[in-house]
Amino acid sequence: MSRTIAIAALGVVAVGLGVTAGVLLTGGDDEIRFAQCRESVVVGGADQLGGPFTLVSETGETVTEADVLDGPTLVYFGYTSCPDVCPIDLFRNGEVAHLLDEQGVAITPVFITIDPARDTPQQVAEYTDFMHPRMLGLTGSQEQIDIAARAYGVYAARVGEPDDPDYLMDHSSYSYLMSPEHGFLEFYSRQASVEQMVENITCYANAM
Incomplete structure (x- = not known):
């Protein structure tokens, strides 16, 4: 992966933890x-x-x-049919939450689907329950998902034949550390x- 990542939806350039490091002070x-x-750096x-x-939450409620x-949150965009990247990343995020719990640091892992056509609340609930008991799954209409993805600079696009029910999604794969008081803090x-x-x-x- 390139050391400098362009987040096209926002027109900013960022460098994330795990690639290289830097600090932007404004x-x-x-x-x-x-x-x-x-x-990380967000220009x-x-x-x-x-x-x-x-x-729409995994329980069917609008949120x-x-x-x-509502507290420190680790947000990830992916989809439940993802064959490799998403389950690995989300399992890692679940392990992070487990270890932080042991240190007395509570964080909520959140999964937002980029494939709402297939990812119903029930599907998302079963998926997140496997990853971590506290992981929250979110879906919604395509318009709702698009708005959320743009806010986080997430790239997502369907690939394959239009009539293929087993299509894949090409997407960026970052985890975003968020706080209700401070907004975006870090991405991984x-x-x-x-x-x-x-x-x-x-x-x-x-530091909070």
Whole structure:
């Protein structure tokens, strides 16, 4: 993977933990508070990632970002039919949550599907329950998913024949550390290990 990743939906350039490291300070309170933890760069500022969304939870309830991001949260976009990338990444995120629990740091892993045509609330619930008992699965209409994906600079596109029921989705694969008080804090590439993520998230938790 390239060391510099362009997030096309936002028109920003970012470098994520697990690829290389850097710090962007713009003089805001959060940038100063979390300077010792920051391992990624978002050109234009960290407030370029995240934003309002309305989705459907795995229990069938309509939720907003305020309902979902009610504490430290690790957000991942993928789909339940993903053959390799998503289950590996989500299992890792679940392991991160387990280890943080042992340290007294509570974080909620969140899975947002990019394939709402197939990922019903029930399908998403079964998938997330396997990954971590506290992982929250979200789906919705295609329009709702598109809005959420754009807010996080997520790339997603269907590949294969239009009539193939077993189509795949091409998509970016980052995990986003979010906080209700501070918004976007950090994102982690696929190369980030469990140990790296636990250490980094603990740093943020101690700085809050």
